[in-house]
Amino acid sequence: MSYGYGNWAQQAASATGAVAATVSRFGNVTVVDKVLPDMLEMIDPYWYQFPPLNPLWHSILGFVMVIFTIVALAGNFVVISIFISTAHLRTPANLLVVNLALSDFLMMFTMGPIMVVNCFNETWVFGPFMCEVYGMLGSLFGCASIWTMTMIAIDRYTVIVKGLSAKPLDTKGAMVRILFVWLFSAAWTIIPLFGWNRYVPEGNYTACGLDYLNQEWESKSYILVYGFFVYFTPLFLIIYCYFFIVQAVFEHEQQMREQAKKMNVASLRSGEAQNQSAEFKLAKIALMTISLWFMAWTPYLIINFTGIFGAAKISPLGSIWGSVFAKCMALYNPIVYGISHPKYRAALIKKYPGLACAGGERDESDAVSHGSQVTTAVMEEKPAA
Secondary structure (H helix, E strand, C coil): CCCCCCCHHHHHHHHHHHHHHHHHCCCCCCHHHHCCHHHHHHCCHHHHHCCCCCHHHHHHHHHHHHHHHHHHHHHHHHHHHHHHHCHHHCCHHHHHHHHHHHHHHHHHHHHHHHHHHHHHHCCCCCHHHHHHHHHHHHHHHHHHHHHHHHHHHHHHHHHHHHHHHCCCCCHHHHHHHHHHHHHHHHHHHHHHHHCCCCEEECCCCCCEEECCCCCCHHHHHHHHHHHHHHHHHHHHHHHHHHHHHHHHHHHHHHHHHHHHHHCCCCCCCCCHHHCCCHHHHHHHHHHHHHHHHHHHHHHHHHHHHHHHHCCCCCCHHHHHHHHHHHHHHHHHHHHHHHHCCHHHHHHHHHHCHHHCCCCCCCCHHHHHHCHHHCHHHHHHHCCCC
16 A cells, blocks of 8 residues: 655655755754654655654653543443443434444544553554554544534434424434444545545654645645535534524523513522523533534644645644544543433432432433433423414
């Protein structure tokens, strides 16, 4: 399998003079010196201008990844086991949550330990083939997680905004969506193996990802199209869905207040005065969901777009943070999509009492954030016109 493009040698030759001049500033020592010989063919000449990283950074990054891996594997395993072993949680909508936890679990299981080993060896030690496999798996599980979160947002939009007029999600529909997510993700993952872009080591050589330094249009076009379908489109859909979800709940709460005024009561809900409004709680949930998604995937997009457009220099240390931030999703997705579920919390207390950090009481934020399970209740609550 070829690891470069037709003009890779020409690129290297044209960069030789600049590289030599830059390298001389560091006494002929560069960050590439630690790269094993069989990996050199995958290294872009761009990286020869940087001095070696301080070993302390590798140790810090390795330690952080150890913590990330342990917490993410434990959190997602608990989410999967609770949903699978608890009969009343095995609903069509929750299949999407289980799929998200599975994708995040597999991401950290296949990538976390490898990155830790490389960090403590201060370079990629698994060879070119495993670099491609690593990059492919990162793309696969990352894309699957992104689009699963998008499907969850679409399901909540359908239930809360469309209400009883929409067809409820059934098991077949959930499985079709999950199948689409994995096939769509696999297609984007495999394409670079056949020449449309490629997987190469990141600048600090502890992880592998897309080649965003190759300036051929064939290579750059993949990242542009990939960014559109795997970043911008899901982000737009998630923002769209949660915007109209918040709007629908605001309208519903306004109707509830008007109905209470007609009935000459303070509220149609018992204890509402002691709690925050449903609108405020939902707004916080929507803002948190969108913000966490944006913070996790935007750094990786910025690094890739910076590379293909050459807008600024990317340092070896800076190149790895996009991957680290993306892996953060595997840590807090179990909390955002699993532990926030009221029935899940009750099952968690019953099965793993030592892990339960909150009670099982239901609140408005739970009801809204898991719309597929509260459709009937919400619709019955709406006052007559």
